[in-house]
Amino acid sequence: MRKLLPLALTGLLAVSACQLVGGDDAGDEAHRLNSMKAFPLNAYLPDAASRDGKAVGTAQWILARQCMVRLGFTGFKTLDIRTVESTYPVRQGTLASGGKVGDNSPYGVDDPDLAAEHGYHNRQREESDSQPMEWPADQYTALTGTFETGDSRRSHGRTIPEKGCMGEAVGKIYGPEPKPTKIGGVRLSGYYSLPAQLWYQAHKEATKDPAWKKADRAWSTCMKGKGFRYPDPDEASTDSDWYRTDQPSRKEKKTAEADARCKLDTDYIKAVHAVESRAQKTVITKNKKALEDSRAADERAMAKARKIVDAQS
Template sequence: MRSYPLSSLRPALLSAVALTLVTTGCSGGKDEPQAARPTFSPPAISATPAPRSADGLSLPLEAYFLTPDQSRTVARAQSMLTSDCMRRFGFSYPVNTGSSGISPVREVLRPLFLSESTAARWGYHPTAERQAQVKSSQGGAAPKLSPAAQTVLTGTAKSHGGKDVPKGGCFAHGRDSVESGAAKVTLPPWMKGADDDKPPPGAPPAMRSARADPGYLPQSMLNGAFDLALSDPRTKQADAGWSACMKQSGYAYASVDAILRNSKWAESDAPSASEIATAVADARCRVKVKYGGLMYALQLGYQKAMIDMYADSLNQVKQANEARVRNATRVLSGNAAG
């Protein structure tokens, strides 16, 4: 059975992670030996499910992410600590009131499904409910700070007003206080580089490598499972059936992914009649080939294999999440000093 190699891990939508070790690898630094990259064999699927939406669906990696409520708690506590720190230096910094979070797992599953009724009203544009959700998750506008305040926030100033600025500034103070006692996640050797724990060159001390975030590993694996499912031969076969179905309605697209990535849908504020007609045909063809159900089942299989391989590191992620939520809850209840 064919196995799929890992190309790269990145905290964006498409990346690849895999199960059997192979000899190719990626260099972690100029003087470091190459680390072996893993691969995953395609998971067995006894029957393709046929859900019509992502509602009620879950994926195994969901257990290693903060819930939207927990994310709000952590963000608000960090913001409060940052604000308190800035106040000690004579600067005002608004506290995040707690925007509604968006589940990363929801974001992977949501685009797979398109109902005919939604397509007929919105085409590929976000629904009113989706627009409100995204707006809420973004929170308020970034505060406008004076140059002096910015140096205290980011830690580019060593001191201000005769007081020592915390290492990394008030932003890092808030973040690190909430993460106090959190387990350090051990990344697989092939994911690590020589400068993983360092901020980008020229960046303020408050910045850190993305890999230092406890959510880096599960997010990368979530993205990787999606990419592997997308490149699975069964998805390719479903795409071929979907493409043939679309041609019957006069539309030439090679895959569902291609139609979702068509930039012309974002060129207008409202869907055109042409967009709506395309989306309706797309919705019907996806149901015909069980596209959403297949992609969901494949991700289930790939994620289970990943969790088995990286159980120890993922348990560290879970411990780190528990510590962050515990610390944040204490801050919000007034039981922790800033």
């Protein structure tokens, strides 16, 4: 499954150019459907931007702060949670600069004007303005439980939790972590592995549907008429040429612009979204109890997170 899993996991979406000027209904509809929120399974995934979602992030840092103090990092006693909430630690010296290939939509570029400007380097920022913070190696390893060669697994004489203070905090909020699963050969662990697994399964089935294949052919024919030869949008957006520079090349911009226009001209997004939504409804029906149990566990975790946050107020 292309861009969805990152997110995760990670992670993890017919008009002419002149018709787009001033806002076009078909273009607006394509953009609306090209979003995680437009799929049935999204109801079983957390909304990090919601009040409860933010409470979970804040509670995680509150508990992680306590853990770090316990490990001997006394400076964390005065850590202002507001400066780090909604972020995850980054090791000092590893923050990358420049653009990144890909975006956060299920079907890639859908706005010809934006594509002409950014190409496929159009990764959207999270709704939160919070940006990752870099931490010194000793603090980073204690926070995340992620080690490089030479890193100590102890801090100030105390053993660092298996998944660091951040992982320990999540465990206190959510409880025992579900067993890992594999999706497309990738080992996936975490509290939302079930809906992610089902999303991948539904996507895989959807791409086999004749209606999806027909949409790919129509898009490919449109692209060929503009001088570009790709069998489907995934092949265009993941062309290895785009990964060689931080900024989009002239060729990339032209390809992405044609990609977006052909999606609109052929109603590509509307067609494949309908197929994938049906596939998701099928897996939801077959796994209804497990999904409802997962959502109930999420609601319990959010309630626990709110109590943690309120206790600090």
